[in-house]
Amino acid sequence: MDDLDAVATLLAKPEPPAEAVARSRERLQDRMRRGRARRRLPVLGMAVAAAVTAAVIVTSVFQPATAPVSGRDVLLMAAASAEHIPQGTGTYWHVTRTWQVPDGPSAQESWTARDGRRWSRNEQYATPESVVEDPAPFRLMGAEIGFEELEGLPTDPEKLKERIAGLPRHDSSMLPADREGGLVSPLITLITELPTPAQVRSAAFEALATTPGVRNAGPVEGGQELLIPLSGELEIRMVVDPETARVARANILLTAEGGAALSKSYISVTTEWTDELPR
Template identity: 60%
Template sequence: MDDLKALAILLTKPEPPAEAVTRSRGRLQDRMRGRARRRIGWRLPALTLATAAAAVVAVLVSGVITSAGAPTSGREVLLMAAVSAERTPQGSGTYWHVTREMRDVDMPREESWTARDGRRWSKGEAGDPPGVVVPDPDRLMLKGAEVSIEDLERLPADPGALKARLTALQGRDSAMTASERRGDPLFSLITLISELPTPPEVRSAAFRALATTPGVESTGAVEGGQELRFPYPDTGWEIKLVVDPETARVTSTNYLSGNDGSVSLSTRFIKVTTGWTNQPPR
């Protein structure tokens, strides 16, 4: 398919990111200290240079061309990440472990653990005893509604069908942005690649769907991957993600979504590290 063809690259290690202009750092800090959370990413094995030749063959078959060089568009970065997501195992473990931290800001690191049955624990949240893990009533969320791992596994692996399913998904009006209520799947797609334990084929479809977003741009290599900018559908601001296209991981973000539908944007990237683990909450 012509709309899925792009040059994909094996990246060199980048330089640290520069800060960008944003709206409401105060709201971000409130969200970092609050208890509304929908923030989960990935920790997956990297595609190494030793496997590059084999990857070229697989990529050509899937409809994306692999070549040495630098990415020239956000679409190309997302399409490369789609190929990596499809080929990278999700991993296994008892708990989906998430850490979130903002550099150079005096805030504790936040951690959460979600079991496969939906139970959740957290540490470092406002109101938690310092350094102590506590039970957390929050669950995995999509469009403000609770979702299970089984729900994620049943999502379509085709980009168009996935967008249609997300648009039709019954959310909670009070916990969705205006664009989500209008049926725009952008936030849901970003949630699937950066926050939830989404299966590889569905994550690949989400990356491909995001590659069709009008106005998505790549500003080049930064620490953790490639910085991508998406026009915020409700205002003139930008959503910024750092994506490592070799591993299909979102490593940083400049925004946090709240379960009440609010969105906070920051002058700094929030580092996100996630993955399955057998280590219990501690």
């Protein structure tokens, strides 16, 4: 079964602390220093040399707004932002997916309480617009994962990948790339629909940045459009806002329930904690 068949199968299934800012700044400055390592400044007076160095640093910081940025850099910038942007608080984790159909926009919603109870609206096979109790657990690599387990995931990118790779797997709920050891799908799920803590989301963005072949197709509404290889010729087109560390939309959405949603254009996704009861 190829990846497109696998997606179809899955579809059918019922403001910042100073310490975090300092770490982000140090990482960016370290990358800038490495990029300038082979350059030599002319011999100047100490005051002039200091001014020139400051000018180089300022230029390096502000140029990326107009200069081309790699897909890896977009993900690393999102990692730096995610580190100090909390998910918020509330009673229910609320996920909304929207996409275009011939009759206009269509949407699905779900609300999940911390004790695992879940309600949904417009899920497949449900009565349109009605909110129903829908006991679909969160999943990662096909395995059930709860709020406490998400909060206990490692905040180091390499250790996070090791933990994910060691999760019990359910092959019937995974794409072939996942079954072969790939981690792109679960990492994307961690940064899109799951209620992942800020530090873990940061680690997931950073781990995703190591994926070979990630490309930036350029700025679009809502962020930067990234092309991320999934398996073979299949790739995910995903719009990431590196400043808010949010995935605005994607052509393949790997859902919190372990499924996948596929669109010829885009599926938009928003997540939030809320105290508002589903109705």
